[in-house]
Amino acid sequence: MWGNNRSKGPSQNQTNKGRCWSFDATGSCKLGNRCKFAHITPTPQRGPPNAASPGIPSHNNTTRQPVMRYGKLVEWKRLLRQGSPGSRPTHGGRFFELGLELMEGDVGGSQEVIRLLVTEAGLSLIRHVTDHQIPDAGSGTDHQMPDAGLGSAKTRLWNNQLKPLFGLVTHPRVADSAVLELEVSALMNFLLGVNGTRLIRVYNFIIALVTSWPAQPASSSRMSAVELSLGVLTKIVDCNTTNMVNENFHALVTSFSAIVQKGSEAGEEFSELQATKYLHYIKGRLSVASGIPSLTSAPATPVVRESFVLRRDLPGHLSAEGRRHDNDHASITDVKIMPTFEEIVSPRGEYLPTNDPSQWHVPGIHGRLDREFRLLREDTIGQLRDAVRETLEAIRQSGNTPASRGRNGLRTYRYDQARIVDLEFSEFSGLEMVVRCVQPAPQKMDLKKRREWWDHSKRLQVGGLVCMLDARGKMVFCEVASSTLRTADDKAQGGRSVQLPEAGAAAKEKVSLADDGSFTFVSLQLIDAGNRELGQALRWAQGIGSLPPRYLVEFPGVLLASFKHTLAALQQMSRKPDLPFTDLLAPSTTSGESVRLNPPQYARKAGFTFNLKCVTSDRTGFLVSPSQNTDSEKLSKRSSLDPTQAHALLNTLSREISLIQGPPGTGKSYTGEKVIKVLLANKEKARLGPILCVCYTNHALDQLLEHLYGDGIKKIIRIGSRSKSDILQGLNLRVVAKGADRTKTEKCSFFEHKKEITRIVKESNDLLRQLSAASSLAAIKNFLAESSPWHHDQMFRTDDEGWHEVHHKRENAIEAWLQRGSSSETTCRPLEDLERVGLWDMTQHERRRLHRHWLESIGNRITTQLLCLHREFAKEKELRDRANRELDLRCLHEADIVGVTTTGLASNLDLLRKLRCKVLLCEEAGEVLEAHILTALLPSVEHAILIGDHMQLRPQIQNYELQSTNPRGEQYSLDMSLFERLVRPPHTEDIRLPYSVLETQRRMHPSISELVRSTLYPALRDSEHVNDYPEVKGLRRRLFWLHHEQPEAGAASQDPLATSHSNPWEIEMTAALVSHLVRQGEYSNGDIAVITPYLGQLHKLRRRMESVFEICLNDRDLADLEALEADKAELSAAAPLRIGKTTLLKSVRVATVDNFQGEEAKVVVISLVRSNNQNRCGFLSTSNRINVLLSRAKHGMYIIGNSKTYSNVPMWVDVISMMQKESNLGTALELQCPRHPATPILVSHWDHFAQFAPESGCNLPCDKRLRCGHSCTGRCHSDALHHAVKCLEKCPRSKKGCDHSCPRFCGDPCHDRCQVLLRDINLRLKCGHAVSSAHCWEAQAPDSIRCMVEVARAVPGCNHQVKVKCYEDVTAATFMCRAQCGHHRLCGHTCKDACFKCRPREDGKVATENHGICNQVCGRSYQTCRHSCQQTCHGEKKCGPCVLPCEARCSHSRCSKPCHEPCAPCAEDKCASSCPHSSCTMPCAAPCVWVPCSRRCEERLACGHQCPSLCGEPCPEPRFCPQCGSEDVKSSVVDLLEMKTYGEIDLDADPCIFPDCGHILAMTSMDGQMAMSDHYEMDDQGLPVGLRSSSKAFSMDEIKACSTCRAPLRNVSRYGRIVRRAMLDEATKKFTTCSNERCDALTNSLLDEREKLERTADTAKIAPRQSRGPTSGKLTIAGARFKQLRAVQEWVPSDRYASIMRLLRQIRTYAGEVRKEEQPFQRVADLVKHANRQNKTTSQFVFDEESVIQVRGEVLAKALALNCEIVILLDFLKLLETSGTAAGGVKPEMIDWNIAPQLGDCEKVIELAHDSVRPRQEVEGRVYYAKFCGISRALYKYGRQAKPAAVDPEAGGEPQTDEEKEKEKEMDKKLEEMKKRAVRHLEQAKSLMEKSASAAVLRPEVEAAEGMLRGEIFYQNVSVEEMRAVYAAMAVEFNGTGHWYTCANGHPFTIGECGMAMQRARCPECDAPVGGADHVSAEGVQHAAHIEELGRGFAGLRIGGWRPFG
16 A cells, blocks of 8 residues: 555645655555555655765755754754654654755854754654664664565665765764764764664665665665765764774674675766775774784784894884883874983983885884884974983083083073972963073173073074973973063063062062073973973972982073974874875785876766866866876967976866876976866866865965965965964964854853863962962971871961961971980881881981971972863863964865874864865975875875975985985985885885976076086976076176186085085175176065075074165166167156165075975075085085075076086086086176176175175266256266265255255255244234244245244133144144043042033034043042042942051051951050059050149150140140241141230140141130040039039041141140040941951852862872771761861861861961950950059959940851851761772771760750841851751661661571660650750741841752751752852941941941932841931931041041042
8 A cells, every 4th residue: 555655646636635654764664555644755866866965865846845954953853852762763864864954054053963963852863763763764664664575664664764974974964973973973873773772773774775676776876875874884984983992893894895895886986986985994993903913812822023024123122122211102193292211311222113014013004104203203392302312421520611512513502500490380381391401692782781681582482492301311391382582671472470489478580591690490281281391390390309400401492382283293104194195105915017097086987077177278168088098289279378288287187186296387387286276277177175285384374375365365274373474364274264253162162161271270380379478387287287197286286166376476386396306317217117216216317307297298299180181181281272263264174275284283183174175285295294294184085196306306304314315314315205206216116106297497597507408307308488687787697607726615614514514715705796786776575596505604694684785776776777768868857767775684594405496586595614624515416405496596597616616416517517618607607787888897706796886886987967957976886786876076056936045965854944044033923922033944934834832722622721833723634622521520529621522522522422431549448547549549449448557556556457457455554644643544545544634744844944745745846836936836826716926825835736747726716626524523623623423435526637728636745645546546437347258268268168069079088098987887977176177187188178177277366366255346345454453553444345345256267167067977978878898998887976065056046036136147057066966867867778788687697685776766755855955946047037137148058958967968059159149148348438327236337429318228147127218217227436536547537647639
């Protein structure tokens, strides 16, 4: 029936009824015709296979009902939800098809599909296909297809289910995604199944299907199914390393190989090629397993090694003599890139493979990779290894110079006394360390010269390689970090501020290389940040004990990035050898014959052709088949290509590896560009993806990409940051990626990892700070408290409660202990014994040993944590980089060209491997090492194009022993490129590939090209246009060798250590010749090049040419000159040519031969340098360099050198012979004057140029007229020099409008206007003002004169009155009003910026008004002191505490604390207030009890007159004498009531007061202001006669300060009672504020500790410390509370509770600081009581404790301590529940806890909170009570459950005794009673919360406590974030600049702004109303004058040196 439905198709009714999802999914429906939905059969696709997934057709099926793209994801998710686990879904096919369609849509949506696919719902759909449908289809029992044939059922299952599933998981967006790697791996492992069972089931089904593929038409071919299946199998092989040893894979590969070998049908050839490629890769992966030895096949018979077979000592365990060192391995994947210590000191040579594959220890491609890795590592790392070995030997022998050159030629610099002075963890680079070394700059230099020395030095450059080592061989390799500063003024990198060891604790300096005269500071990063390297660096940083001196060794010029990434890439490729073309690069068999190359794989599709329309001249079609030969002549005629270029292009398109040899000047770059254009034109047809362009140097890459960009290719992306091209700046990957958008998945992934990295960096830096303080007293104290409590108690004398005995003169207990003890030389006991010995029973040597052990233990503990964090950092950084790479990959996919250097490719290999580039093009391939080319061969590459010339420069290497030109190095030939090896193999039996040669050169004149044609390129032809090159200006011949026999520098001594050479004679001769050429005026910058083979000569040439200045024309001037000469016109004086002066160096290019390959110049001057009797020509003995040297010039070439020195080199002999034949070699160079060509000029010395051609011509006088008409006075010279001649005759030109003559020379340009100054002219301006003098041009035009008279004007818009010059127009649009803005800001400040900054104008009107952010000083007055806030304006944000020094003082001392901290009252027992008649008997800090004396002082002033002051007050200065004083003093008003002056007042009746401010105040007047009657009993005359007993605290509102200046009256003894009371009130307010802030900080720290414990709870285990911990299974928690926690601490790792225990000690310290006894009023009361006991006073100090003593701090401190203990105990309970038994330890089997101390403290908290009306704290106390009860019950219950099985009768143990049962019953009864008490407390807490809204925030805590009592210890525990919110709601804020109030219950609080209530609120302590409205307080609220006046000095009185704030 199903078959009938299928054949007939759907009926119209069915179609209208909707689709059957079951039929769509499986192709069948169990209801058949009874189904009411339509059964629609999809039409097979007949288009080309999908590009992304081979064999997958397009899913835009026309027979399906269309689904909009935006709705597909919704539909797919609906299908996903229906596929719940356990069900048998019927829509799997549609599910997978729709998922595949989504891959082509939005990137974020496609990522979401894969993330959901790996959920259980998605995997269940896959499981249904693999575990149910496949077995059913294979057995023919599919109930959904009863009428279908078996074969058709399998085919439909493939087409509908497996094919879309496989296409989905291999889609490029899935396979190449970096953020989906974990999901893809999970999918592949799921398809693999347990032990590969699911994989075998699926692939056996596929093999059976393709073996008997049905003949009827299907939607896909048989071979495409094989291709797709193998693509999935490839991914599965890579997902798990163990798959390589799974035999099932070998069986599958064998089966698929047999299927592929049978061949394919027509049209399946491309799928067959892809399948073959997959099989080849899988076989390569599985072959790795063959190298793994079997554990059961290791015979005991010895291995016999025949000498004639093992001629070479093989690596690693294959060596006949055993491994050379710990880094000697047979596999390169095990070799560390940087050398190890054993490798450095090993005397045996390294294993170096030769270029003969038959001698390799590993065959095939593995052997090729092995050879390139080992030789490249020897060439780079080998130098470092040998240099470090020599340095190490020199250090041990001492006496060597800090800078030296090793025997291998590598120069090194050594820096002594290297010391790590700072460590920091960076978010981007990890650990950075600042190393201090001895300053290498000469010591006599001052700072300026030293900075210049470092600026010019190449030492310690960023990225440079260094090694830090000591004489013992400990070493780490590092690179110089970018944060290294050369000088402190260098702002480019930011730099680091470091606290130096010798500096103070707070001193930090910005360090650099140059600024310190004794030391240099460099920032370093570890290269290999492994555990060993990190640990060594941290140990050096800690610096325990006496360590050997350390040194820093620098390897200048060695850049790690140049080789490290390539070596790492070779290792990665060796692990996973998925290179293309392995049969050509490393064939298994060789014949030595040239092989025939196939077309690229993408071009092997049937009927594929390239269209060359883009390169044809007429832009018409030109089709080329890669499998058929095409006549290159046809292409050459229809394009701009010459025949050989056309032939090379056609060969390139038909060869999978194309080699193009381009001799000099033949246009190989041009040919490469045309190849790229052709490939891009056919990109879509061939599905090429981006073309990867690779070059060895950044310069070559920039040139290639610039040419492509100029040729119209715009979609270019360059990878790497070292580009110097302005054109490519916007095409850099980093710039492009910044403009791209991330998907939601990528954003989440990136920020998640960034957040984690931030956390790791913060924790790491905290640990580094702990490490730097590891030797401090606090660190040792904490360590002993945690690790050795016994020793801690002995050292610091700790009591049971954790309190320390503290002395006023505290000494460092550690230092005192170390300095004592016996110094006898007795044997030191082991550390194990010392840990059990008393500290004071040890000898001095033992004490120092134990002390060092402590420091090492502290450091090891921190180091272990840092190593773990660094591993986390590396992991998170890799994940973050993956998220970045995903965005980069998406950008690269959009490009046509991706350009990268070989080094950049190796460093971005993971990214580029996912790019799927099919075409690789490498420029200058003959100059690139084979290792670099191999890393560029990505797995996706199907077409490699190598363009170069093996007859030019070879790859550059450092080690001469590995070079092919060295007879010893020929066997290695590391400098042989892959290009050369394939074109000209070193062995006759090696494979040889065909290549194309370009034969037409377009660069050199034929006379120059003949030199290389006759010697190297016999087929080289000259282009026609090179014959038309002009002659070289100024010289008779265009080609000449100037022979000389002047010796090179050092030739006489023949220094064997010299590695570079120079020749002084050639330097001078070259400079003279180049100067002569430049003066001709024909050549612009870059037209002339100077080439030399040696760097030494190059540097000296550059210095010489820098000192020579020449006149030159720029390119525009040369064009102008040519145009003028062509028109035969004369130059106008009004438009002179732009002639400039520049150095000779800037006019020419100077380079070495090796750096000039690929470059050209019109004229080339060559300095050969070498000239010696031994005829050693050095570098230029190889034809490659000679070829490059002789082929750079276009118009002319001049060689300066000793031809005899080069006469023993064959190629030089041929060149010399040719030049002699043409008379182009001689000892004198013939010059030619362009103007007098018949004049003979011969030069053989540089002086001859100045003698015979002084101005580039000849010695004849110049006969040309100057532009001005005067005659030229110079010698014959070029036009360029002629135009530069300045005429020195007087200027004959006149000025317009006057008769004044021009004062300048004729050659100088005249002024535009006459500048003669006219005087006494009285010229009236139009504004009305007059001027007396003006310039002539101004007098001619008076309107142009600016009137400078200053006038006042109003600025429109802002109305500011400004003074401006008369000529200035304030209404102009450009006018800027500079008056102060004056705008009143919302913060209260006035804007002080200039008006024009705040009010920009347009068309003369104010356009906008923006006053910006206020940056003025806040200025709000503190209420606790006289100061104001000095922070920058912060708006409504709370002011910080006052940090200025406290000003409170008395006659004995002053307070030394910061101003915001509470002052300690003066403890002196003698008050300074006294007079001869009476005195104060109270202590200094207490308010005075004496009655101030009101008599006049009887003392005499220095003048002899009676003192005018009061008795008991200090006498004033003589200038205040009422008789002798000045009139100013006598006229001062002193009585503010009667306005009497000092001279009028009766001093006997009313003496005066003289405060410190210098003013004079009458006693009666001041007494009235101070309200003395409120504090004293007064007589009828208003004088004090006794103390008032009714004086209340804080009631001194009317006391005033100095009425004249508002200065303080602190030192006036008469008012000492009032001043002392004010000082006490101030201290109380500070105490309240400071204790509140400290409590908040401790609360936050506790939450942080809790969060830390919760975060690490899953990984923590119970691990008792056996050394001092429990020896049985019983845990007893008894004694004082601190000891109880120590007992718990013994059962966990030592560092788990370390920080929270420190916090608990801080809380206990805080509790002691806020006790009643520590508060200011109580301390003064205690001082008074002490004075009473000493009989020094009988007075009492009485105050109202309820309103003055603050108990809030004490309550909070106790509650915090209780909460801290609860956090520890709950964490311990969780560990007991979740962790298994630790290795070597036991979990407690019985727990005995004495809970009484905790419950007692809870009751104290409840009592204190209740008495002080603090409902929230009372609720806290009751909640903690309940929690402790719950914890106690849980611990007891755990102990009962954890009893050993021996006590269980059923387990065969002894039954419980009656006594034990009775104890258990008693304990159960106690616990039940405890629970009842706890419940009562919680009920009372709930009642309080009902009454008090402020306590309601603790409701979650109450619920958590109830859960604990029910036994649910961890049920719905309040989270840390919730607790933060609770504590934030409970916080009481005391605003230092607000106004103080107390609620009805006496709790203080503050209100800001004006100080009055503006809205209704409640007291945060007791919930009483505190805020009214409209400046009216709530009922019962009092303005806390007793607190408010603390800071103001009681309405004006300022204490402690205070002044009023205006």
